Amino acid sequence: xxxxxxxxxxxxxxxxxxxxxxxxxxxxxxxxxxxxxxxxxxxxxxxxxxxxxxxxxxxxxxxxxxxxxxxxxxxxxxxxxxxxxxxxxxxxxxxxxxxxxxxxxxxxxxxxxxxxxxxxxxxxxxxxxxxxxxxxxxxxxxxxxxxxxxxx
Amino acid sequence: xxxxxxxxxxxxxxxxxxxxxxxxxxxxxxxxxxxxxxxxxxxxxxxxxxxxxxxxxxxxxxxxxxxxxxxxxxxxxxxxxxxxxxxxxxxxxxxxxxxxxxxxxxxxxxxxxxxxxxxxxxxxxxxxxxxxxxxxxxxxxxxxxxxxxxxxxxxxxxxxxxxxxxxxxxxxxxxxxxxxxxxxxxxxxxxxxxxxxxxxxxxxxxxxxxxxxxxxxxxxxxxxxxxxxxxxxxxxxxxxxxxxxxxxxxxxxxxxxxxxxxxxxxxxxxxxxxxxxxxxxxxxxxxxxxxxxxxxxxxxxxx
Numbered sequence: 216x217x218x219x220x221x222x223x224x225x226x227x228x229x230x231x232x233x234x235x236x237x238x239x240x241x242x243x244x245x246x247x248x249x250x251x252x253x254x255x256x257x258x259x260x261x262x263x264x265x266x267x268x269x270x271x272x273x274x275x276x277x278x279x280x281x282x283x284x285x286x287x288x289x290x291x292x293x294x295x296x297x298x299x300x301x302x303x304x305x306x307x308x309x310x311x312x313x314x315x316x317x318x319x320x321x322x323x324x325x326x327x328x329x330x331x332x333x334x335x336x337x338x339x340x341x342x343x344x345x346x347x348x349x350x351x352x353x354x355x356x357x358x359x360x361x362x363x364x365x366x367x
Numbered sequence: 368x369x370x371x372x373x374x375x376x377x378x379x380x381x382x383x384x385x386x387x388x389x390x391x392x393x394x395x396x397x398x399x400x401x402x403x404x405x406x407x408x409x410x411x412x413x414x415x416x417x418x419x420x421x422x423x424x425x426x427x428x429x430x431x432x433x434x435x436x437x438x439x440x441x442x443x444x445x446x447x448x449x450x451x452x453x454x455x456x457x458x459x460x461x462x463x464x465x466x467x468x469x470x471x472x473x474x475x476x477x478x479x480x481x482x483x484x485x486x487x488x489x490x491x492x493x494x495x496x497x498x499x500x501x502x503x504x505x506x507x508x509x510x511x512x513x514x515x516x517x518x519x520x521x522x523x524x525x526x527x528x529x530x531x532x533x534x535x536x537x538x539x540x541x542x543x544x545x546x547x548x549x550x551x552x553x554x555x556x557x558x559x560x561x562x563x564x565x566x567x568x569x570x571x572x573x574x575x576x577x578x579x580x581x582x583x584x585x586x587x588x589x590x591x592x593x594x595x596x597x598x599x600x601x602x603x604x605x606x607x608x609x610x611x612x613x614x615x616x617x618x619x620x621x622x623x624x625x626x627x628x629x630x631x632x633x634x635x636x637x638x639x640x641x642x643x644x645x646x647x648x649x650x651x652x653x654x655x656x657x658x659x660x661x662x663x664x665x666x667x668x669x670x
Binding site: 324326328329330331333334335336352353354355356357358 | 375450451452470471472473474476477491492493494495558
């Protein structure tokens, strides 16, 4: 930690820090990773200053480490997110998220006439563009863009 | 043999498209062939259709197969609230192949994943209608002798028309030059123009049908529907601009043919019907041969 810089969200001893989340998408990230359903200690801050994003959010999850596949699921809503793996207050690993080529059962198809909005069908998309996000529905073949993106 | 379904024209490679068109050509010469003897074809029409259903049923009959199915959802268990999943799982065990039309987009892809037998998409809402595209390709190749380097004019509602979108994307495989003629409000959507840009294909956009009539090998007409306009006055202004009349054919090429997926309302004047370049009724007949080819291709039967 640099001297003179005060942390807005206090440090954790062991666990994962997810930084550079767009403020508006903090709760989407929480939902996608299922953080609302776990018992670990979680601290987060939002509307923090960020040179890159203007305004960012950060989440610190104690004693929890994620599989790469899980973490890439947040790429849709936080494509610039950075992950730090913390052990004994030190950053031991850093990861960036990569947008997967296809995603399953995360997002909702925006097309009201799509079969996935009528029957119990898991949604599947291919990612046709990562920033801004554009998802092509495997079923109705319509494109869901960032503006219409809803996380299930 | 691995199960193959036909949901979207993109499911087929260019070689496979040519193979189906070649099979269709043989069926045109000899329509009655007992290749589906003993096979049962389900035709599940969750919404009504005249041409597509009848031409499929004609195709199956000429191939010696049997047909089971329904012609609208009201005569099926859908009215009792049965899901598509359950309907397909049940019908699946009664037949060798399913032909399905359904108003919900993506329903055909889903059905093809649920079923153990091949599924042919006969239209899923505004999404895909690949057998129409194949019969259009058949008609184009038959009348022009080739699919390569043609000039295709698409006229009318290019914004919502699924047949023009599928045909455009299919024809893009053969270095086609496109002319899009439509009212501004119903122009070709940007994603399709981007698709052509990425392939370095040439296209022109027009609002006047007369401008292009002499430049096209194929004029593909579609209907401009009143309900597509947000302002009824706009419709009134343009409704007659996209009607093809015999008097407009003077400058057209001799090899040019007029196609239309039908049904037509008034976008092709009746005086065009007697011109040798009017091809839409033959096009509808080609649907039977093409669907014979598709059924045999998916069931591994060879003519």
